Amino acid sequence: MMCALASSVCFGTASVLQAMAARAATPGTGGGVDVALMWRALRQWRYVAGLALDGLGFALEVVALRTLPIYAVGAALAASLAVTAVVASRLLAVRLSRVEWTAVAVVCAGLALLALAAGEEGHRDGSEALRWALLATAFGVLLLGVVGGRLPDRPRALVLGLGAGFGFGVVEVGVRLVDGIDFADPAGYALLVGGAAAFLLLTSALQRGSVTTATAGMVLGETIGPAVVGVVWLGDRTREGLGWLAVVGFAVAVAGSLTLARFGEPPETAVRS
Helix, strand or coil, X not given: CHHHHHHHHHHHHHHHHHHHHHHHCCCCCCCCCCCXXXXXXXXXXXXXXHHHHHHHHHHHHHHHHCCCCHHHHHHHHHCHHHHHHHHHHHHCCCCCCHHHHHHHHHXXXXXXXXXXXXXXXXXXXXXXXXXXXXXXXXXXXXXXXHHHCCCCHHHXXXXXXXXXXXXXXXXXXXXXXXXXXXXXXXXXXXXXXXXXXXXXXXXXXXXXXXXHHHHHHHHHHHHHHHHHHHHHCCCCCECCCCHHHHHHHHHHHHHHHHHCHHHHCCCHHHCCC
């Protein structure tokens, strides 16, 4: 669980840096998902620093997914919004309301309940059908980005956020399915495509539309689906008799994270190149 929590610290801090860089990057001219935005954002040192933290966070996430159920890791990753809120309050002088400080405490309480209830990760390998379905989902995320990027502002933010969440969810499940280098394994390609698509959609969402809405969609997309896959198809379990506690902890942690969704972006006054 320590690796999952450390991963959320990395991702939560990185999100502040990346949001600042995405907003400081020169806006594109198109209305859809802006592929060139990634290149423009890479010229910002904050985005590069954020990517470095993302890399460290992903390495810690892989370790966590190899030892914990997906639902526990997913909830911990969603809790990165609590980290982002605290970082923003300290480094960017963002004022947290009493409700938001309460939400931070709620997230911590939910994760504590999960830590008590979580059992060992499942040991099922996953069927061939699941691996191909994962690859199809990864390409579906790309298609969702193309369609969602052409929607009006409000639904576009939600669709891009959900798409990014689905992509990160594909990565979570893919890490569990991939065992070594196998060029014939569709799960490996799903992991790569899903991760790249998620970063593209999330970067576009950070610059376009309501990032609060997009972040909430991302939290839902990256937690619920992978948790179900882990329990139903990969054999994730809780400690004996504590299944109810795991459900409560998961729901509490995700609900608290959604309350903090506005911290998917820093305030406009903090965005400078």
